[in-house]
Each structure stands twice: as structure tokens, then as C-alpha cells.
Amino acid sequence: MILPGMSGTAVAVDPAPPAERLPRRRGIELALIVVAVLLCVYGYCAVGLARHGTVPPGAAGYGAGLGVLALLAHVAVRLRAPYADPLLLPIAVLLNGLGLVLIYRLDLETPHDRAAPIQLIWSTLGVAFFIVVVFCLRDHRVLQRYTYVSVVGALALLVLPIFFPAVNGARIWIRIAGFSIQPGEFAKVLLAVFFAGYLAANRNALAYSGRQIWRFRRLQLPTGRVLGPIVAIWLLSVLVLVLERDLGTSLLFFGLFVILLYVATGRTGWIAVGLLLACLGAVAVGRLEPHVHSRVQDWLDPFASITAGQGPNQLAQSLFAFAAGGMLGTGLGLGHSVLIGFAAKSDFILATAGEELGLAGLLAVFVLYALLVERGYRAGLALRDPFGRLLAVGLASIVALQVFVIAGGVTGLIPLTGMAMPFLAQGGSSVVTNWIIVALLIRISDCARGQYDGTPAP
């Protein structure tokens, strides 16, 4: 999976001379975007045909809107990131468009609560941020200067919702002028920048210095002095969990940190310590925090509430929806995933995909995410600067972890944690954040593929 002319080893000091100019592949990107938009318009029409027997009147407008957004993003990439990976943007467009179709489809069941138009506004905002990032951020290495500004910003964003009332048991929203924002979503990107900057600067110290406190065969635990940062992040995660009852975000931060720490230092000991701390935190919180405890109980026996005569809970309804989908699904608009209840459009959006598109459609969605993640990692592999590599790995890992945590949760693989399926789920902050993540990956991949074409790095 390595581009020609690039060796797989981490030789950042002395790059090999460019063999040939890489193709830009912007035409392929455009073609894929057109396919993605057409697929989404087809889905939109399919919902209308299934429900009312006619093509929905908004189909042309929806297609035009999505198409214009995608084209603007494409033009931005063409102008400012001509060597960027051609798969990233079409995948984002397809996932976002599919999300809009699914939300529109669920809106039909809840006429008093239409989420698709708001989601379209947020998507537009997300694409705007995408364009701004692609235009204004000429080189991702600039971000390294803001390592500590980022962490301060991230902490501020994380702490902010504590002063706002809890919604559905979690203190992660702030409401301003009718819009609710989830600051923790934006904090993800800032934390990834901080982790990448901090680890790029201190990786050697973390890997090699200090006194090792325990050694058993090849498993080498890190030294006491450098254990500090990881313990600090662990405490932060637990704090987020306890104060905001946001298991998902806490899990994501911690997983992100452990992965980056491992990638930066290559010390398996970090993984061991990370897993140990995670288990400790999980057990302690699972015992003490009723919100989390009930999630674990639901996971162990999703149908307990049915046996108890209280009717199916959300997880049980989600499993029913997936089961009803079977191999090929009921078809868009013909499922009953609305039975899941209030989180059907957000945390449980994947259940609608599973029911109406079936296992086949779900696999396609998973493959899209996997491709997005793989392209992110690939950009990281192709770069030479440690900060860029860690940032790419961090951003790709955010997507991967998030998909795993929420998809695993709604399909009963792991205990459910409230989290948004990237691009698919209803949620403004999430859509905007994911567009920013894709913009950063575009920037990084442009640098990774462009740095070999002979032009000097800015």
C-alpha cells in the first residue's frame, strides 16, 4: 500500500529524490463525486417512491444542493490541494448524503420533528469549514505551533457544557439560540493536534529516557517519570465521564491517546499500561456510575426489559431493526426503525441503514469508513515529518474508533455509548467536525503526495 518511490521505513532525514511526477487524479475525484451525488439522489427518490409512489418534489433541489456543495469542495481541493487523495472527498460526500437521506426518511415518521433541513444547514456549514481549512491552511505543519493552544482550547470546550443543564442524562450540549452544540466534538480535533504536537516533540524522551520500573521478557513498562502524561490524560477521561456522563468521548480520547503514544514511541508497554488503566477506569465507573452500569446491563441482556414486561429498550429495538433487514434489507423507506425512539436519527442511525439497506448496505457503509480510515493512515505513512504522521494517524483513528464504538454499540458487540456515526448521524457539531477532519486529511495527503513533485515545501 505504499506509493512507488517511497520506502516503508521511517527515514525522515534524507528523502529519496523524486522518481516521477505523481498524477493528480482530480478528474477521478470529480467523477466519483458525481457518482456519490447521484447515489444519494437515487436514495432520496427511492424513499419517496416507496412511501408515496412518487418522486419527492424536493429531489431536484436536494440533488442540486448536495451537488453544489460537493462541487465547491472539489473546486477548493483542485485549487489548493491538487495532489490530495482523490477518494477522501467523494467518500465524505457519499456518507453525508446518505445520512441526509436516512434522516429525511425518518422525518417522514416524525412529522413534528424534521431534522433533515437543519442537518442540511449544518452540512453546508461543514463544507464551508472544509473550504476554509483547505484554503487557509497552506501547510499542516503550521498547526504544530499551536500545540499548547490546542490543549487549552480542547479543555475549555470540554469543560464548557458542565455549566449547562444535562440532556438525556449527559452533560455534553450547550444550547445557544435554539441550536445545540456539542463542544466535545470540536475538542476531538484540537486534542489530536495537541497529541500529535506533544508526542512529536517528546517521543524520544518518552521512548528511551528514564528508569524502567518493570521488565518482563519483551514487555517493557515505561519509566515512572514519563508515566505522568498518560496518567493525566487518563484522569481527564475519567473526569469527562464522571462530570459529563459521556462514556463515548472519554473512551475516544483515551483510545486516541494510547494509539498515538504507541505509534510515537513504539513501546508495547504503553499499550499494556493503557489497557490496564482503561480496565481500572471501566470497572470503577461501571460500578459507581449508574448511567454506565445500566448500559453494561443492557449489553449483557438486551431483552431483559421485555422479559420484565416493560417492552423493548432502545438496544433491543435496534437489534430488531438489524434483524428485520436481513441480507438485502427492506428497502429505503420501508423499515420500522422509528420504533427505536428518540435517538433513531442520531446514535442509532445505523439501525435504519441496517434495516432498510440490509447486511449488504451495511457492509458497503463499513467499507466506506474503512476506506476513509485507510486513506488517512496512508497519508500518514507517506509523510516525512513526525507531526504530520501523528496527526494523520490521530485523525484516522478518531474516525475508526468512533465508528467502532457506536456501530459496535448499536449492534450489541460492545456496551452502548452515545456517539455520532461520522457524517451519517444527525448532529451539527459532529458533521462540521468530520468535515474539518476530512479537510485536514486532504491537506496532509496533498502534502504527502505533493512533496515528491519537485516543488519546494512552503
Place this chain on the structure above:
Amino acid sequence: MTKYIRRAVGLCAVLFVALLVNAARVQVVQAPSYDSNPGNRRPAIARYGQPRGDIVVDGRTITGSRDTGGQFRYERTYLDGPLYASVTGFASQLYGSTLLEGTEDGVLSGTDPMLTPLPLLNGLTRARGAGGRVVTTLDPAAQRAAFEGLGSRRGAVAAIEPSTGRILALVSTPSYDPGRLSGTGAAASGAWARLNGQDDKPMLNRAIRQTYPPGSTFKVLTAAAALDSGVVDDVDAPTRSPNPYRLPGTTTRLTNEIEGCEDASLRYAFTWSCNTVFAKLGVDVGLDGMTRTAAGFGFNDRKLRIPFSVVPSNFDLRLDRAQLALSSIGQFDTRATPLQMAMIAAAVAGDGSVRTPYLVDRTTTRGGATLTTTGPRILHQAMSASTAQRMRELMTDVVERGTGTSAAIPGATVGAKTGTAQHGIGNSGTPYAWFISWARADDATQPAVAVAVVVEDAAADRADVTGGGFAGPIARAVMEAVLGS
């Protein structure tokens, strides 16, 4: 660093594979058990997602479907709901379905495999067959005559075509409108609570789900057993029976309400309903002969379906001689459904064989293509054809000059037997007026109808409660309706 990035990629790959495997587990392996979980509403949503097929009486649909646009989209409606409730039952989103709505649910709801000619293709497209039709054997005129004849009284009527076993009328009163139980709203649950709370149990199908002491109408069976077993050869010969009759092994003396029963002939005893004669005849036939004949008519049959199940009528298999004597005049533990008594009348009217009664003539697709048909089937030979012939004579005498004159129809031969079952301690319970009969138009070769009527009436003066006076006119109205149509 590259090595470690690759390992991180490997970790992500493991996570995605775990998601895929788990998705396949949920959507394919576990799917059937999730689909059938009682908490899963989807089966019910699918079932009510299309109009339900209709039940047809004489070419006219008596049911319908109303589109509510809700989650359980189509609600059941009924034309003349109370008139046919004892046949259709109800189909309720909240309370399930009963009677024909219950047993024919596969056809009506469209799940019957016969409605999907290409099961594989349908499994792929998830198309559900349109609900089929259930065509009943009912005669609407007879059904209405029975319903109106019973009026506001508690009671039941069953009418059968003797030559086939087709059920022409099946009525239970008081009745209810099954349409009130359709839907999911408070109206349906309120109606349910109200119907279940009523003393006279309108949802109880008295024609098939309630057994009554048959009283004197049971003497048809006893007479048939006596003739068939040879205990009586000549219906006009004296039977050498005392009056009063001392129940064997006891000091209890059985008496009659009328004169002339001592040593009466079978014809006289049948026409005027002498208890003493029939009690003695039952003992003379013996327990074996009586239970065999009773079983031949359908007593103690737990398997009878028309197509919904019928409560078995009871004739005890172990009786001492005194109990046998009482059982032989329809008392003690003898209990019968109105349908069972109609089957007895039908066996007499025919050639002595009992046809399986049936209510569904055929089922068809929505378009009318036949799926299944039900035809006449002989259940048992209850008595010989010659015995049936002599029984017809006896029953005709009852109408011509006995207790059943109220059922006489000009232009037709009618046979009948009346009964009054007083029961409870010291006869304190509600008396039941019974009437079983059959009728043959004078220009026809075969009897067209056999009827059983039972009327419970607590308000009536007990002395007046006789089968002939109360139940006879209802039976005549039903028979006239069948003969006239």
C-alpha cells in the same frame, strides 16, 4: 514509526472485521430469533399493513378494512357485526383473533403459503400475498331468522344441512359488535373491558362453546340406541315400563308430568316425552350401547373443528345403573352443545350417519381463484338407515300431535323433539328450553335443514318454559328461511 503505524492499521482492520462479523451475526444468524421475539412489533405491523381478506356469506362480504394511516394501518370493520359475531369472531390489534378470524388467519392476513405462488421470489422481494377470502356455508336468511328469533334472550341456534354437514346458521345471543375491538385506541380497550365485564358474556359463543343439559331432546339418542340395539323392535309395542320408575339400586322414584306412560309404546313415550320409559330403555340398552351410540353422534369428541374447535359434549363413560337411567333422559352429567344437538337431528334426518359439520365452504385468493374447498365427510354412522327411518316417523309424530306442534310448516314435513332442562339444586337454576328439529319440503327428496335451539330464560314462569312454546317458533323460523331460499 512506519512499523507502528502499520500495526495501528492492523488494529483498525481487526475492529472493522469484528463489526462486519457481528453485523452478519445479528442480521443473518440471530435474525429469526429476533424477528420472533415477543417484544418485536414488526410482525404485527406487517400483518396490519395491508387490508385483511374478507369473509363471505352467500356472495356478500360481511367484513371490511378501514385504512387508519397509523402504525397498525388497517382496522377490521364488520357489516352486521352482531349478527355474524358468533361465526367471524374478532380480529383485534390488541386482543388477537378468534373463531374464523383466528383459524383462517393465514388466508385472511395473506401469510398462507398458498397465497404466494413463488415463495423464493417473494422471500427476496418481501412481498406479502394479498389477503384471501373465506367463503362460508352460512344461509343469511336462516342466520337472521335465528338471531331475530332469539332476540334479547340468552340462547343459541345451530342449523345444519343434513346431507352434507354444511352449517347454515350459527347464532349466539346476546351478541356484540366485533368491530368495536378493532384498532389500538382507548375505544377498543374500553369495549374489551365492558364486554368482559358483562354478566351475560356476549363474547361467549353459546352454540359451540357452551354445553347445556339436553333434557328430553336427548331421548332421540336413547330411542335410536334402543331401536338399533334391538331392545325395541316395534315402536308401537308396549315397553313394559313401570310408572313411577324406581332408579335401579336406589329408592328414588322417577315420575312423569303426563299420563299414560305406564307400559307406553315407544311412539307414545317419544311423542309425549315419558321420562320413565326412556330411563328404563337406557338401562336396558346398557352402558356400552349408550356410550357407543353417544360417541357415534359425536359426544366426547375432543377433536371436532368446524374449523374452530367445538367444546366436547359429555356423556359419562362410567355410570352406575341409576346414573345411566338419569343420563338417558338428558340429565345427570349429560351435557351437549347446541351444535351437537343439531348433529343428532341431522343424523336422523339423513340416513343415520353424522356428517362433520363445517362452516368454510372454500377459501380463495383475493381475485377469486380457489385455494381449498371443504366437502361432505362422514364422521360416524350413528345408527342404521332403517333406525333413522323409524326415528323420522317418531319425530314427525311429535310435530303432528305431540309437544312440537309449534314447529309445523305447511308444505313441508317436519320432525322435532322438545326438551326442558331444569337444573341446579332443587331445579333452582335457569331453565333451558330446547328444541331440535328437521324439515323436508314436500317436493324434495331429502330434508334441507336440521336445527337445534336452546333458550335460557330466567325471567319466564318456570311452568311455561317448555321447548315447544319457547324454542319451537325460533326453530320453525329458521327452517322456513332455509326452505324458502
